[in-house]
Amino acid sequence: MIGRVFSRNFTRTYKHSLNSHTIQESIIRSEYAVRGAIAMKAMEIERQMETGTKFGFDKITHLNIGNPQDLGQKPISFNREVLASCLVDDPERNRMIYSSDAVDRADHYLSHINHRAAGAYSDSTGIRVVMREVKDFIEKRDGVEVNEDNIYLTNGASEGITYMLRLLIKDENDGIMIPIPQYPIYSALITRFNGKQVPYYLDEETGWRMTYEELEKAYFEATAKGVNVKALTLINPGNPTGQVMSQEDLEKVIKFAHEKRIFLLADEVYQKNIYVDKEFCSVRKALHGLGAPYSNDVELASFHSLSKGLLGECGLRGGYMELHNVNEFAHAMAYKSKAVGLCSNIIGQIGVGLLVNPPTEESVSKEVYDLYKKEEQTIFDGLKHRANLITEKLNNIEGVSCNQVEGAMYAFPKIQLPRAYCHLANTLGIQPDLKYCLDILEKTGIMIVPGSGFGQEEGTFHFRITNLVNCSLEMERALDMIGEFTEDIMSQYRYKGVETVKLPHEPILDSEYQTI
Known part of the structure; x- marks a missing residue:
């Protein structure tokens, strides 16, 4: 498993009463890979980009976490109209802006909570x-x-x-x-x-x-x-x-x-x-x-x-x-x-x-129902297309194999990393699949998560990737970049003996952190 904890090598002072010696050990030992080392490295890169540092990419592509709307998925109109009508409890005003069906549904909820949608406990x-x-x-x-x-x-x-x-x-x-x-x-x-x-x-x-x-x-x-x-x-x-x-x-x-x-x-x-x-x-x-x-x-x-x-x-x-x-x-x-x-x-x-309790043909007007079903189908069709695209594209990359994505929002492909690459990662004190994910982030801006953060059979390496980039062309481009990067790794390290591997000048992780 992957995790990063603050180094314990410092002198305790009065104003640091909450530190690695006093925080509950179970909190320190717990790990959450999807917002772990990869996410922290991405934030560091984004801060550097904001201050003018140039990378070989324009933005970070977040394929590490199931966060659909962050990657361009649009919310369902009816639902947002209901929520907006609940927050602004003014039916006459709301009917001028939103569908009557949405305002009616909002009134349905508000009538059961004393018309206090956001300002009172339930x-x-x-x-x-x-x-x-x-x-x-x-x-x-x-x-x-x-x-x-x-x-x-x-x-x-x-x-x-x-x-x-x-x-x-x-x-x-x-x-x-x-x-x-x-x-x-x-x-x-x-x-x-x-x-x-x-x-x-x-x-x-x-x-x-x-x-x-x-x-x-x-x-x-x-x-x-x-x-x-x-x-x-x-x-x-x-x-x-x-x-x-x-x-x-x-x-x-x-x-x-x-x-x-x-x-x-x-x-x-x-x-x-x-x-x-x-x-x-x-x-x-x-x-x-x-x-x-x-x-x-x-x-x-x-x-x-x-x-x-x-x-x-x-x-x-x-x-x-x-x-x-x-x-x-x-x-x-x-x-x-x-x-x-x-x-x-x-x-x-x-x-x-x-x-x-989504809208039904019986509960709302035909116009509202048709729009709801169209928006829902558009989201589903995009997810399905990209799930199939991920399966196809990943299986065409040398050293990568991926089972068919039947459901959810993710794929978990296996990757066969060269022995010399694994040795380099071990020398740095990190898992080979974490090094792979960190390297691909620094090279392409694409965030994926190492399989060691989810658990995997000993001796195997994987990564998790989402199918959530709302533009299929952008998803295809990201998969192509993963393929090109992986082929470069295979080419560079395939025939290299471990005794010839040299460490990079700088460690991949900040020196104040250690892996566990």
């Missing part, structure tokens, strides 16, 4: 009418019955994940099973809460599939070391791997959880982003389909967010968590955890309502 678990919309959404999607009191509106899915991991990890002996590769919020939070990571490896050769055999292997290896395995996390569609799990795969996971009596955490924020002939199946639906005893016994927390999907409203920080088969005491503790933060932000909560 209940800790959320705005009740939005919670009911989430309930209706899950019931319609999965054919199940949902208790709205099991729903928590959160500041993005990340907040719900944080709450659950904090509840699940009682002490340092508690373990959480996470897929490898994984989204690094899980490893970071498990470390922060002093738990144990229990990695289970996805099978790259079969399109990053999860197997029952690997789950068993990971579980027994952990328990043999005395780890108390409390929960299993799955991400569907996958991040960073982009695979889509079948209902059959999910049923195997559910049976495993039931057999081992462990909690399931279902990260399902990319459920609208599926680009192949597969349908999304939620864990809730698969659990219901299996029937008793599984549907009555297996404990589940599911997460969704309006940051991802087709809305890409990352900055609104809206999401929800649904708990299922969780006992009353655990519910009370979840509520207490949520209540400490009072409530998630109101505009984000309303955004969740718009996520789960």
Whole structure:
């Protein structure tokens, strides 16, 4: 894993009471690759560009993080009109600017919160009418019955994940099973809460599939070391791997959880982003389909967010968590955890309502509905085209292989780096795939994230790249630059013996940082 921490080699003074000797060790040890060394280096380059330093590129291309609107994706008009009408509670004025349907939807929300969209708290678990919309959404999607009191509106899915991991990890002996590769919020939070990571490896050769055999292997290896395995996390569609799990795969996971009596955490924020002939199946639906005893016994927390999907409203920080088969005491503790933060932000909560209750032909005018569907389809078509483009282009680069991007917003290609290049990276004290990503950033301005930040099979190297550049031509150009850079690396280091490799004059990372 990749991380950078402040050097401990300095003299402690009175005015530095908060330092690397006094900050909680678990905070120092936790890592978050998508905003780690690569992001810090990019910020340094951008500061230098602002002061007139010239590079071989005009701007940084952020292919490191799922942030669609930062890369040109336009927001859905109807949703923004509703949010604007909520912030300025003046229906007569708003109808002169926005569609009547949007103003009516805003009034629908405002009437349930005393017409205070941004200036007052809601209940800790959320705005009740939005919670009911989430309930209706899950019931319609999965054919199940949902208790709205099991729903928590959160500041993005990340907040719900944080709450659950904090509840699940009682002490340092508690373990959480996470897929490898994984989204690094899980490893970071498990470390922060002093738990144990229990990695289970996805099978790259079969399109990053999860197997029952690997789950068993990971579980027994952990328990043999005395780890108390409390929960299993799955991400569907996958991040960073982009695979889509079948209902059959999910049923195997559910049976495993039931057999081992462990909690399931279902990260399902990319459920609208599926680009192949597969349908999304939620864990809730698969659990219901299996029937008793599984549907009555297996404990589940599911997460969704309006940051991802087709809305890409990352900055609104809206999401929800649904708990299922969780006992009353655990519910009370979840509520207490949520209540400490009072409530998630109101505009984000309303955004969740718009996520789960979009306009329909029956609810809005034909003009509003047609525009909504056109904007949504345009976003989806662009994501699908670029997903296919990434798969095709990366597989044409020497030394790079990439599974088909079935869903989500990412690809996780494998790269075979020359031995001499790896030796140079090791001599510098960093992972070879981190060096590759830092080098490509400095040469081209393209930000991608090393696979070592997500976890990978020992002896392999990967990187994660997003398919979010809104202009397909710009995406194609970025992929071509990655190809040219990689071919240069292969050509330069392929036949070079490690004894001939010379260190660069300056280290890649600032000297005040160290890698861990």
